Amino acid sequence: MLTGGSEVPLTGEYVTTTTRARADGTSSTQTSSDLVFRDRQGRVRQQRGDLITITDPVAGVRYVLNTKDQTAYEIGISPPQSNRFTQSEDIPVIPGEGGGTTSATTLNESKRLGTQQVNGVKATGQEFISSIPAGSRLGNREPVQVTYQVWRSEELRLPLMVRMQSALNGETSIQFKLLQKGAEPDANLFTVPKGYRKVQAKPVTQRGQPF
DSSP states (O other), X not given: OOOSSSOOOEEEEEEEEEEEEOTTSOEEEEEEEEEEEEOTTOOEEEEETTEEEEEETTTTEEEEEETTTTEEEEEEBOOOSOSSOOTGGGSOOXXXXXXXXXXXXOOEEEEEEEEEEETTEEEEEEEEEEEEOTTXXXXXXXXXXXXXXXXXXXXXXXXXXXXXXXXXXXXXXXXXXXXXXSOOOOGGGGSOOTTOEEEEOOOBOGXXXXX
């Protein structure tokens, strides 16, 4: 979701909370977090547990590191076409999960939500409506409408909060907490550590960026 070029260096955390209803009327909630680093070149490091993703839009490569077996999967990425998000790119992939949340659906902007402060940073909101077609791999027999609310910072050039709601998947909230702004992260965070075995993988587009 981030482009190459001159970016605001930052360190932050994405917290993902998913709530689903159970058949007995109760609900279950799961929470996970991803630590994120970005430098001025737009290189991004995102880590959760034993999995680390390093995206370098300048070099056109992404590495997915497995710290347990010290393997680095190398993936070629195509350069972005623009320094601004398209409508579909405003909906980020859920941090830590592969693939896009909207890959099999069509997004339509529903309305603009104005501005608000999200964890102390000004953000502009938009609402999108999407539909999961009947007979998808999720097991739905009928089409399911999905509502997205996206709050994006123009200053930081990334989504600060995303809420996704549907009858099929419940509600998922992704919030970004800015921990440090303007300080360049250690350059070693964006390189493959010594001793890691590199494995070539299939190339992807920038749409696969975690946020």
